[in-house]
Amino acid sequence: MTILDDVDQLTTERMRRMSPGNQGKLPPVDLTGLPPGPKWPVLLQTAGLLRFRHWFHPHLRKKYGDVFTVRLAPGGRPLVFFTRPEHAKEIFAGDPEVFHAGKANGILGPIMGEHSLLLQDSSEHKRARKLLMPAFNGHALREYQSLVTEVARDEVATWRPGEEFRSLDRMNRLTLEVILRVVFGVTDESRLAQLRPCVNAVVNISPAILLGWGYPKLQKYGPWKRTVDNQRLLDQLMYAEIRERRTASDLAERSDVLSKLIVQGEDGDALSDTELRDQLVTLLLAGHETTATALAWALFEVGRSPELLARCRQAAAEGDDDYLDAVMKESMRLHPVIPMVVRTLMQPATIAGYDLPKGTTVGPSIIIAHQREDNHEDPDAFRPERFLGHNPPTNTWIPFGGGVRRCIGAGFALMEGVAVLREVFAAYDVSAVGDDEPKVRNITSVPRNGARIRVTR
Numbered sequence: 069m070t071i072l073d074d075v076d077q078l079t080t081e082r083m084r085r086m087s088p089g090n091q092g093k094l095p096p097v098d099l100t101g102l103p104p105g106p107k108w109p110v111l112l113q114t115a116g117l118l119r120f121r122h123w124f125h126p127h128l129r130k131k132y133g134d135v136f137t138v139r140l141a142p143g144g145r146p147l148v149f150f151t152r153p154e155h156a157k158e159i160f161a162g163d164p165e166v167f168h169a170g171k172a173n174g175i176l177g178p179i180m181g182e183h184s185l186l187l188q189d190s191s192e193h194k195r196a197r198k199l200l201m202p203a204f205n206g207h208a209l210r211e212y213q214s215l216v217t218e219v220a221r222d223e224v225a226t227w228r229p230g231e232e233f234r235s236l237d238r239m240n241r242l243t244l245e246v247i248l249r250v251v252f253g254v255t256d257e258s259r260l261a262q263l264r265p266c267v268n269a270v271v272n273i274s275p276a277i278l279l280g281w282g283y284p285k286l287q288k289y290g291p292w293k294r295t296v297d298n299q300r301l302l303d304q305l306m307y308a309e310i311r312e313r314r315t316a317s318d319l320a321e322r323s324d325v326l327s328k329l330i331v332q333g334e335d336g337d338a339l340s341d342t343e344l345r346d347q348l349v350t351l352l353l354a355g356h357e358t359t360a361t362a363l364a365w366a367l368f369e370v371g372r373s374p375e376l377l378a379r380c381r382q383a384a385a386e387g388d389d390d391y392l393d394a395v396m397k398e399s400m401r402l403h404p405v406i407p408m409v410v411r412t413l414m415q416p417a418t419i420a421g422y423d424l425p426k427g428t429t430v431g432p433s434i435i436i437a438h439q440r441e442d443n444h445e446d447p448d449a450f451r452p453e454r455f456l457g458h459n460p461p462t463n464t465w466i467p468f469g470g471g472v473r474r475c476i477g478a479g480f481a482l483m484e485g486v487a488v489l490r491e492v493f494a495a496y497d498v499s500a501v502g503d504d505e506p507k508v509r510n511i512t513s514v515p516r517n518g519a520r521i522r523v524t525r
């Protein structure tokens with residue numbers, strides 16, 4: 069068997085094994101005594117939550133109070149939302165053996181693979197998190213900084229004074245390049261050229277594509293076949309990169325996430341090739357569009373206020389990273405990229421005084437936490453100063469979730485955000501063009517018009 073056949077087989081087996089139909093079913097849930105919620109048909113509630121979340125979360129809080137239940141298709145399984153910081157704390161601090169996060173992400177199994185940090189729970193999650201953590205600590209982040217800055221500078225160098233564009237598109241291009249070069253550590257130009265279109269297609273997961281994962285027979289036809297073919301190509305390229313990297317003579321000196329993960333494993337417990345592939349695809353899917361969206365909103369909001377712009381240009385000129393860090397944090401507060409985080413109860417648990425049965429899914433609403441007036445004064449205003457010199461009270465700012473599942477890339481995203489803002493504001497004045505509002509794009513919320521900006525000197 070050649071290496072190519074071997075990788076093709078790995079892809080085929082993963083897609084089959086991880087198809088939603090082959091993953092274990094959750095037990096039925098007893099609905100008596102759950103917090104209040106709408107009596108609408110479950111399909112309408114599901115549409116409200118998935119497509120109209122920016123209206124639906126505040127509407128439900130207004131109607132039912134701080135804790136409410138939404139029922140989801142198929143089958144009307146309950147999802148209980150909590151909107152107060154002390155309730156978010158109860159969830160984030162919950163026993164990881166009882167509060168599982170991996171189940172809710174199972175839909176991404178065919179692409180991420182079973183080893184993905186996002187999909188694992190209990191001891192497997194603990195082990196993977198321990199192996200990945202050193203590649204995301206403060207020391208590692210400082211090592212990535214110069215390459216991230218270089219990628220940002222190259223992107224900004226392609227802009228022309230007076231040009232108007234969708235900042236979301238430019239930020240997506242930039243953050244993808246960061247994943248390829250700083251996370252995967254690819255340096256070979258021909259491999260980068262092969263990876264760019266392939267990775268772009270992989271991150272474009274529409275509801276129609278998800279359908280193909282649920283019904284593997286569709287994978288012989290049209291867009292679903294193209295998705296699987298593209299997935300095979302990505303796997304070929306990634307396994308080739310992983311296998312070559314293992315034998316690289318400069319492995320220990322390299323500052324990219326993949327090299328660090330390989331070196332880290334040399335002391336004992338090591339990640340296999342398949343585990344490395346699954347974690348890298350997870351980092352790609354979790355870290356690319358999320359960071360790009362937060363950056364696009366930051367540029368758009370700063371571009372709406374000449375005072376903020378002047379402050380950012382000054383910060384870039386003086387190397388005042390704290391101010392740019394506050395701009396990123398305020399961008400994620402006002403426009404949370406991920407609207408909620410969820411956990412499924414493996415045993416009955418009591419939260420906010422409610423006794424909830426096994427199988428219930430629970431989660432803090434990030435949208436509401438960031439909008440509550442008792443959490444953030446004048447919550448509709450974009451004010452980076454909120455984050456200067458102090459942090460907001462615990463669990464009032466939760467764009468990265470919390471507890472043992474808190475986003476492992478939070479520090480990476482902020483480091484990247486600051487580096488990009490520094491490069492943009494060192495070179496350009498930015499003004500927002502038109503208006504914008506959040507729109508649902510699969511799991512994330514993105515600016516509907518792409519956060520259009522004009523750059524001038």
Ligand code: HEM
Pocket residue numbers: 169185186187197251350351352354355356358359362400405406408409410467468469470471472473474475476477478480481
């Ligand atoms: C602005 C950018 C980002 C946002 C808003 C964001 C948000 C989140 C959220 C809400 C979670 C779930 C946390 C929970 O369940 O409590 C998460 C998990 C995760 N994120 Fe991020 N993220 C961002 C950037 C990144 C980056 C840059 C990476 C990696 C390069 C990354 C990798 C991950 C991974 C691997 C997990 C799973 C952690 C686990 O289950 O243990 N994220 N992220």
